[in-house]
Amino acid sequence: MAFILKSDRKETENKTVRFPLDLIHRIEEAITGKDVTFSGFVIQACEFALENMEKDKK
Template identity: 65%
Template structure:
C-alpha cells in the first residue's frame, strides 16, 4: 500500500531528534500545500516504515 497522509493526531509526547538538512528540505517540499505538519508527516512515515518492516530477520 502506498504512503498516504492523514490528518494530525491529538495525543503526543515531545522527543528531540536530529535530521539531516537534506531530509528536512525533502520533507518540507513533500508537505507543501498539504494539510499536514512536519511532525505529523514524520510520525506517519515512521508508522508506515514500522508496519512494512521485515521483522523476520529479528527473530
C-alpha cells in the same frame, strides 16, 4: 502499499530528533500545500515503516 498523508491529531510526547538538512528540505517540499505538519509527516512515515517491517518479518 502507498504512503498517504493524513491530518490526524493524537496525544503526543516531545522527543528531540536531529535530521540531516537535505532530509528536512525534502520533507518540507513533500508537505507543501498539504494539511499536515512536519511532525505529522514524520509520525506517519514512522508508522508506515514499522507496519511494513512487521509484514516483512512474517
